[in-house]
Amino acid sequence: MASLVVSTGREKDGLPRVGQWNMMNMKMVNGARVKSWLCFSFARNVQESMITGFCRELARMCQASGMDFALEPVLPVIYVRPDQVERGLKARFHDAMTALGPQRKEIELLIGILPDNNGSLYGTRFGQNAHTVTISGDLKRVCEIDLGLISQCCLTKQVFKMNKQILANLSLKINVKVGGRNTVADALTRRIPLVTDKPTIIFGADVTHPHPGEDSSPSIAAVVASQDWPEVTKYAGLVSAQTHRQELIEDLYNVTHDPQRGTIHGGMVRELLISFKRTTGEKPERIIFYRDGVSEGQFYQVLLHELDAIRKACASLEANYQPLVTFVVVQKRHHTRLFAHNHNDQSTVDKSGKPATST
Incomplete structure (x- = not known):
């Protein structure tokens, strides 16, 4: 587990213990x-x-x-x-x-x-x-x-x-x-797998649907993406209204044709990739895309549609630009249970006896 770097006038590591760290007498990184x-x-x-x-x-x-x-x-x-x-x-x-x-x-x-x-x-x-x-x-x-x-x-x-x-x-x-950073992963001295070896951007996406009975309200798609590397702790976000109760995100990538301006490329993935390049000076060589809110019956439909949109957004920025993409569907409603190997080891469990997230 990477530590967190915080500033005290000089850099100091705040090492997590059982999933927590103490910020007393420490200052924000930025x-x-x-x-x-x-x-x-x-x-x-x-x-x-x-x-x-x-x-x-x-x-x-x-x-x-x-x-x-x-x-x-x-x-x-x-x-x-x-x-x-x-x-x-x-x-x-x-x-x-x-x-x-x-x-x-x-x-x-x-x-x-x-x-x-x-x-x-x-x-x-x-x-x-x-x-x-x-x-x-x-x-x-x-x-x-x-x-x-x-x-x-x-x-x-x-x-x-x-x-x-x-x-x-x-x-x-x-x-x-207001644009600061509280903590960052100490990515330079403690290597983070699949992040620190090459410029990596991490996306998170979800769709919020109207309550039952709101037949005319749109669904709202939201996408966030990391804007710093290798720390991956600062994120920018975009939202877009779309078809009522549509789970597929429609505005990840889009193309419009204007008589005066010609073909116009857009979409949330494209904008966030451009923003990453502008803030870091690096072109992402790897994309990790976390997607929430997808039912099992829609896995492949969402994967095919949204992965294709990500690929097209990349190709619209530069010919032959096809970074590695890892598409992860996140679910909360599962039945996985985790247990500590040794309940008596207080360094590996929290107060309730569950495995600590920092181990």
């Missing part, structure tokens, strides 16, 4: 930069002073973890009624951009304090026609679709509790969202 941020409260029962103090402590924790994080928001914390999310967020965002003025900066993060029972603010909401909000609730929808803002949601119970563990966990989430 701490991101957040200089302009805002905080909104949607919880009426939390005083503004308490939220201000919580945000300041969270900012300090982000700094202590290795991020370049501003201690104060662009504007003071403001309360927004849960039924006026869109209006409140957009108005405050406009005020913040005005306050930044000629500095030409952008708001890099929004911290939202939600009531513990947050309804449609974060959870899936159903309208009169039973259409779901495909992004997690009203807050995420406005931030990610309308304003282009990265957001981190916190519950009021976290504000009241506000211990170091909660703040540290939130800082790790924020760092990844």
Whole structure:
């Protein structure tokens, strides 16, 4: 098992033990930069002073973890009624951009304090026609679709509790969202099979279908792919709406013909391969493609369709470009049971007696 490299001013290995490792007194490998941020409260029962103090402590924790994080928001914390999310967020965002003025900066993060029972603010909401909000609730929808803002949601119970563990966990989430890296596999000194020997990109793909009764809602295909090598710990993701309850991913690779521009190649695999080359400077020589959500009756249909799309996406980038492809179907509903060889060896089992994932 590869160790995890974390930074303490100098590099330090955090060796997992029984599937866990301790991040205390360690810093993120790559701490991101957040200089302009805002905080909104949607919880009426939390005083503004308490939220201000919580945000300041969270900012300090982000700094202590290795991020370049501003201690104060662009504007003071403001309360927004849960039924006026869109209006409140957009108005405050406009005020913040005005306050930044000629500095030409952008708001890099929004911290939202939600009531513990947050309804449609974060959870899936159903309208009169039973259409779901495909992004997690009203807050995420406005931030990610309308304003282009990265957001981190916190519950009021976290504000009241506000211990170091909660703040540290939130800082790790924020760092990844804004482009940093928390930990990386020590791939250079500890070789990872089928990864470190040649430039390798790892994909993950799944399709989410609408609930029964939603006959007009599309299915949503999502694909992520690693964007660093040999560490393979930083991922980019793409989503695409497709035919209702269609399990085959339709947009892995596509071709359109434009009278002016001619043949146009596209698709999620092609875009992520291009992004990998741009960020690493390497062309993937191996593709490992993990596919979730496929029933046994669809194995070969999905394999033939999606492997063909991957091959075509590669060939569209360069003539004779055919990297090795490993296609792995992942299933949760199986009956495999694993047992430790020696239950008395505490280094190989966790607290429940199950085999540790690091062994």
